[in-house]
Amino acid sequence: MNNSIDNIFRDKVAELDSIPKEVEWTPEKGWASYQQANNHKAKPLRRFILTATSTAAAIALIVALAVNSNIFAPEVIALQNQTDSITEQQLPNGSRVWLNKNSSIAYSVRKSGEFTMDIDGEVYLETAGTAKAPYTLRAGNAIISIKSQAALNVRAYPNDYDIDITVTNGSVKVADNILGQGLSLLVTKGNYCSVSRTNSLVYATLNNNPNYLAWKTGEITFDNTPMATVTQVLRSFYGQDIEIADDSIAYIRFTGTYTNLSLDSILAAIEDKTAIKATRLHNKVIISK
Amino acid sequence: MRTILSIFVLLLALQATVNAQCAISEKINWSKEYEGKFLKDFEVKQSESNVTRYSVILKKDTQYALHFVNPSTSISNIKLYVSDSEKYPVTLDTYVDSEKNSFVSRFKVDKKSAYHLFIEFNEKCDNECVVMLLYLEEEE
Numbered sequence A: 001m002n003n004s005i006d007n008i009f010r011d012k013v014a015e016l017d018s019i020p021k022e023v024e025w026t027p028e029k030g031w032a033s034y035q036q037a038n039n040h041k042a043k044p045l046r047r048f049i050l051t052a053t054s055t056a057a058a059i060a061l062i063v064a065l066a067v068n069s070n071i072f073a074p075e076v077i078a079l080q081n082q083t084d085s086i087t088e089q090q091l092p093n094g095s096r097v098w099l100n101k102n103s104s105i106a107y108s109v110r111k112s113g114e115f116t117m118d119i120d121g122e123v124y125l126e127t128a129g130t131a132k133a134p135y136t137l138r139a140g141n142a143i144i145s146i147k148s149q150a151a152l153n154v155r156a157y158p159n160d161y162d163i164d165i166t167v168t169n170g171s172v173k174v175a176d177n178i179l180g181q182g183l184s185l186l187v188t189k190g191n192y193c194s195v196s197r198t199n200s201l202v203y204a205t206l207n208n209n210p211n212y213l214a215w216k217t218g219e220i221t222f223d224n225t226p227m228a229t230v231t232q233v234l235r236s237f238y239g240q241d242i243e244i245a246d247d248s249i250a251y252i253r254f255t256g257t258y259t260n261l262s263l264d265s266i267l268a269a270i271e272d273k274t275a276i277k278a279t280r281l282h283n284k285v286i287i288s289k
Numbered sequence B: 001m002r003t004i005l006s007i008f009v010l011l012l013a014l015q016a017t018v019n020a021q022c023a024i025s026e027k028i029n030w031s032k033e034y035e036g037k038f039l040k041d042f043e044v045k046q047s048e049s050n051v052t053r054y055s056v057i058l059k060k061d062t063q064y065a066l067h068f069v070n071p072s073t074s075i076s077n078i079k080l081y082v083s084d085s086e087k088y089p090v091t092l093d094t095y096v097d098s099e100k101n102s103f104v105s106r107f108k109v110d111k112k113s114a115y116h117l118f119i120e121f122n123e124k125c126d127n128e129c130v131v132m133l134l135y136l137e138e139e140e
Helices: A002-015 A027-037 A044-068 A227-238 A263-273 B002-033
Strands: A077-081 A087-090 A096-099 A103-109 A115-126 A135-139 A142-146 A151-156 A162-169 A171-176 A180-188 A191-196 A202-206 A219-226 A241-244 A253-259 A277-281 A284-288 B037-044 B051-058 B062-069 B078-083 B089-096 B102-107 B113-121 B130-139
Touching (some): A077 A087, A096 A103, A135 A151, A142 A151, A162 A171, A180 B051, A219 A227, A227 A241, A227 A253, A263 A277
Parallel strands (some): A115 A135, A241 A284
Antiparallel strands (some): A077 A103, A087 A096, A162 A191, A277 A284, B078 B089
C-alpha cells in the first residue's frame, strides 16, 4: 500500500515541468520531508533491537531443540554381568570396575571430567588418580561423591533392605536422596556406610566384616565367628539357602580361612571342627547338632 | 561322684544355651512387640579404644529410642552420648548401668544433621557385647 502511494507521488513529481522560482523546493527535499513525516525509514536503534531479539529467539529455539533431543548429553555406556563369574573393566577415565554376578552399571563421562555411574547389584570401583571433576555414583537412593583417589565396594541389590558402601581406600561422601542431598556422611578408609532403602536411615561405622570382598577375591575368613554370621556369609557367597535348625547353634564359634573352595568343602570343614551337622534337604542346607 | 559332676556340667551347658537363646529371642521380641518404628539393629563390638562410634543422620524433632540388649549378662557401665560434628555432646549424655540385660534410652535433636553416637564400654565385654536396636518413636 505504502509502495503504491510512493510510486504515485514519484510520478506526480516527475510530471512537474517546472517549479515556481519563489519556492525553495526540490524533488529530493520533498522526498526527504515525505519520508520523515511518514516515519518511513526505521531508526537505527530500533533496527538493532529488532535484529538482536530475532537472533536471540532463533538461538534459544535451536538450544531448546538441542537440549530436548539430548545433543549435548554425554554418551551413556551400560555394562551388565549376567555370567556366573565376576567381570572386570577399565573405564575411559582410567578407573577400574569389577562387577559381581547379576550386576550392572551405566556410566557417562563429560568433557569436564565429571563422571556419573548408576549401580544395580554389587561393584568394586578403583578411581584413577586425582579426579578432574567429582565422581557421582548412584545406587538406589544412595548418592556417593568422590573427589580424590578412592577404592570402594558398593552392594545395592534391589531385594536388599540396605545399600552398603565399604571404603577400602581414600574417602567418599554418602547422602540419601530421600533424606536430602545437602546432608552427607564422610566415610573414610576402613569404614562402611549403610543407607536404608525404606527407613530414611544413613549411618557409618568401622567395618567389622572381613568378607565384604569375598565375591571378588574368593577368600572367606572366619575368626571366632558365631555360626549365625557364618551361615549368613555362606548364604550370600554361594547363593544357597542355609537354615539353622536350632537357635543354640547360632552362638557356636568357628575359625578358618578358605580360598576358592566349594560350599561342600567348607561345610565339611565346619563339621570337622565343631559338633555341627550340615545336611542337604531338597534345595536347602540344614545346620543341626 | 562322677554322676554329680556330669549333672553339674550338663547344668552349666544348659545355662549357656539358655543365655544364647535369650539373645536371639529377646532381639526378636523387641523388634516385634515394641510400638515404635523399628529402624535397625546393630551388633556393637568393643573396639580397642573401648569406644564404638556410629555416624548417623538424624532428623529434627524426632524422638529416637535406643534399646540395648546383652545376650549373656546385665548391661553395666556403658556411657552413651550423641555429639555434633565438633564432637561436643548435644544430647543423650548418660551412663547405662542396669541390673537387667536390656535398657532403653531416648533422645531428640533440634536440627537435621549428621551426628556421632558414641558407645563407651568401661568394662571388658566379650564378643558381640550388646545388640543395639534403633527405633523411631515420634516424628513431627
